Amino acid sequence: MLMEADLPDDVDALRALVLEQARKLESADAEAERLRAIIEAFRRHRFGRRSEQLDQDQLQLGLEDAETALAEAEAASEAKAGRPRSDPVRKTNRGSLPAHLERIEQIVDVESNACPCCGGALHQIGEDVAERLDVVPTTFRVVVTRRPRYGCRSCESAIVQAPAPARIIEGGIPTEALIAQVLVSKYADHLPLYRQAQIYARQGIRLDRSTLADWVGRAAWYLRPLRDHILDELRRSERLFADETTAPVLDPGRGRTKTGQLWAYARDDRPWGGCDPPIVAYVYAPDRKAERPQFHLGDFAGILQVDGYGGYAALARRRQQIRLAFCWAHVRRKFYELADTSPVATEVLRRIALLYAIEDDVRGLSAEQRRAARAGRSRVIIDDLHQYLAARGRQVSAKSKLGEAIRYALTRWDGLSRFIDDGRIDLDSNTVERSIRPLARNRKNALFAGSDEGGDNWAVIATLIECCKLSTINPHQWLTETLTSLANGYPANSVGDLMPWTVVA
Template sequence: QEPAPSRPIPRSMAGPGLLAYILTSKFDDHVPLYRQHEIFERMGADIPDTTLVDWCGAAMRTLTPLIERIEADIMASDILHADDTPIRVLDRSAKSKGLGKGVKQGRIWTYVRDQRPWSGAAPPGTVYYFSPDRKGEHPRKHLKNSAGILQADAYTGFKALYETRADGSAQFREAACWAHLRRDFHDIWTGTKSEIAKEALDRIGQFYDIEREIKGLSADERHAVRQQKTKPKAEAFHAWAEAQLTRIPGKGDLAKAFRYGLSRWLSFTLFLNDGRVAIDNNAAERGMRPIGVGRRNWLFAGSDTGGETLARAMTIIETAKMNALDPQAYLADVLSRIHDHKINRLHELLPWNWTPASTVNCKAA
């Protein structure tokens, strides 16, 4: 008799299909575990909240070798988008400040590889990390083995990554985000109806018109078009912005927006010289959207360990979705196979390489 297949969680009654449903419901559909408990109870299955928590943590430990492969592959990319966002974390020490007794503010970081806009060869994916605070040591640790181009906001914690070394090199070149700058002018326009802010929006909008035309073209083609069409408009924007600073109050929000762009002009124009670089950091901001949706449902992570579980689950689920997979079907199949899969062939289960077991078995037959 053939030995029974390994269970996703040793000595547990939870099967791969059930675990995949629970993980997808919690981390993709954002249904808190206490609501899932109520749903299961209506179906006649009494699964305590504590058991669901244990299953989520154990399933993530089972998937850890695969998640680590995803992380290693994506973080080795020479172009990354980065962003972070706060989450509330239950603080059982009850010493937290500012968010109410027993609640502190943690952080979720994301690093995204998305070469689809320039038809790059590497598959898309996103890595999430949790940290208990927003100290700059966290992104430096995440990116310690990475190098190339980093597209992010102006957070000071990234500054050390751009600094010139003794040999004249730097770990990363900085690519700034035009959407971020545009948002500053948009807020000024909606609040004050400033004609100067409106003109800034119109000028930046012309850059985006060109970007829509070149989406999906090769890096070389994008570079050629940007040099021909966008570069003259960018140079005109720079000259116009400097002229506006001589006409407007120096301490206002409008002047602050202009100075933000002009002081980081090399970073804002890096995309003109490299067709692989995006005009903005929207890829990372899209990666943060599920966290924003989730916060309105689960309100807070139960602990730092819960924040780490959230980050690992989001890594595998969001990467699966970026590769056009149904995350529940993918997780169910992987959880059913991972313990019996040869470790030197684990790359076959990565989202961009995955073939369902049913398909593999049909080919073998």
Template sequence: MSRKYLIRITELERLLSEQAEALRQKDQQLSLVEETEAFLRSALARAEEKIEEEERETEHLRAQIEKLRRMLFGTRSEKLRREVEQAEALLNQRRQDSDRYSGWEDDPQVPRQLRQSRHRRPLPAHLPREIHRLESEESCCPECGSELDYLGEVSAEQLELVSSALKVIRTVRVKKACTKCDCIVEAPAPSRPIERGIAGSGLLARVLTGKYCEHLPLYRQSEIFARQGAELSRALLSNWVDACCQLMTPLNDALYRYVMNTRKVHTDDIPVKVLAPGRKKAKTGRIWTYVRDDRNAGSSEPPAVWFAYSPDRQGKHPVQHLRPFRGILQADAFSGYDRLFSAEREGGALTEVACWAHARRKIHDVYISSKSTTAEEALKRISELYAIEDEIRGLPESERLAARQQRSKALLTSLHEWMVEKNGTLSKKSRLGEAFSYVLNQWDALCYYSDDGLAEADNNTAERALRAVCLGKKNYM
């Protein structure tokens, strides 16, 4: 092969090598571009996810701020248009209540829209009367000087408070001795609520009523007694309370049996700060309430509440408290109740009934913070269910069940279909999505009341029973 061709081949090989190197460099550049693009896409996705998370957190914080603002400066009422309309419809009843508290009554013969003549109701006849008779100082007529004859009397009553007062009851037991032998006889000592205690039953009742009904801390009661002239320390009052609790154990046991011997129980719990011996800081315990109240279903049986304390919120506590109960348990979605609804429970599973008030409250909080039209629509639909409950409150079970079957069932079916559809368009991490998911996850338990005339749509009965504890917590701080 000639030298010319060899040079040509060498030149071509060099060009091919250069082109291959150029292609390799371009491939590297392209790979780098692809890697950069992938990195940027990943970074963009992370940034978008972070922005979405921050937006959710911002929405959550705004909702919390709005909720706290309502608690501090406004009403916590969750009622919307339907409740306002009902309040306006009940305006006359409210006026009558106001008149009753002020001591005035309307003349039923006069229409409400007219200015009515009103008279004061007589004071309760069972209250003791103390007569103060006033005689005129004049025995002769101031006009002509003639003798005055009895004509009649003019009387008026005034309600007065006789303040409680402390007194000391000194019990003296007479001792007698036989004149023929050394036998000594004395009257037996009367029983006392607290053995060898100085407190009478009336004083103990006053202390217990003050603490548990009027929510007066013992240190305040100690100050009240001091102003009445008796120095009773807080430690002494505390010992009295403890002794009375021991004394009334049989009553507490009887109350427990009565509450559990029914077909339906409402339960709830609330945290309480407790000063434990040997601890400088307070720990958080729980007060559990169990309510028997079937008056909404036309029952004449008296309602009752049984309270229990536990040092924590473990599910074993309600399991133990409700061991003898069989029937319907109305509660929130606390996971500690799950064992009660299990077929493995001793005595059989309880029937779970959830609380529409809890479900509604979650949606309402979203509506207040965001004014979401979807949340507003959900609230309107739920209010239609409550309107039916308002109408049938106090009716017999059979009538309540019939009304729910005829009217509530259709509304519940429509609400479920609508919520499933809307929930598919909501972010699962949004507050409204979480609220809807909560409702749908609890759907069967939320709808049980429509198939049972005894069950309630919510667990407000238990929440009302805990209001006294809430008030006490504020006063004890």
């Protein structure tokens, strides 16, 4: 920033200096505009056509770097201009400061209360208040528990002492809050245990990864009944979503990994105003056999909304009380891959888009209102689309990609059209697919589970953390309180009272 003393007296020199400063500002502005264009390109990848989308983790990393560079360019521009400038193009979310945060007041006052003009006494007529978010880096503390022992002078053999508080890790050093922190970091923030150990080491806390793993395993043992209770709750539901994803597991006998499966079962009745809370449960299995969902779902009777995996169809054939509803998003994907080269695929996508437009209008209405709207508006689209697919299916090779996409839809037509007559059914199974994503992120960071038991622990803890998220409950706070209750012998037949959706946010 130029000071007045730095300005030349000569007019020509002053003009040259102004032009030089203007060129510098233009250069900084051009760099900022270039970076804004990069950020917009990243955002187009996020919301653009599926074939153009980036991996979400890659996208976030790219946006972080571009936005960091933009902030640097703007800071340089502001410094050269000599003042901060308002930028209507860039709307930055500067965050909010919750009321529960501790406030540390800092008074910045004048050096003298004497008026600079007449020397009289100044009096306060107001103040400017600014709040900034501060942080104290992760601070460990040691909880010292003292238990005095008492003896009686008359009865020297009598010693009285309060019992030691119960712990999840008997004889260990962690509090339940620290165990909760390890669980949330690993299963919600996708931070492997060895990295957590490195973070603790920077604070002088030397903990082996194996020690942290021991804490996680013991916590999982305490928490497993809660996951099983959630599964029982799901089995009593009217409608469920189901999906599965791979879970690489170390196979020591062969010196490599094998492919296990994490099955997800979810309930979310909010789109039609249902009263039951949204929940999800994960179950690990070493394979993808069709009998797995039958075992997991027990005596469930109702609507099961799924993708095209044949194991669910086999389940419905064996269990007449289960009716399948299929996913239009999966149908759409198969035609989307062909849209650039096939007019038929483009026409199918147009008609599916009409169905989704109707769903946007009925989301949040009662089940009966949704059913009535679909009967009046969606049924004709479905009937015409079925005729269109059947006619085109006879005209194309069954072995072509288009033929496969048409056959995928027609062979599942009853389940795809079931939503018309039942307002509780959604158009797709995106609800459970969203619940699968955190598992995929954890898999990407942890690479694989160490054993089948590790895969099961993964399913147990992820279940509880995701249910906290669905209930908008802080998972660290909930886990801390729940682990403390379990360590103190909370009755096994009352674990339903500990569920995240029973907590008043």
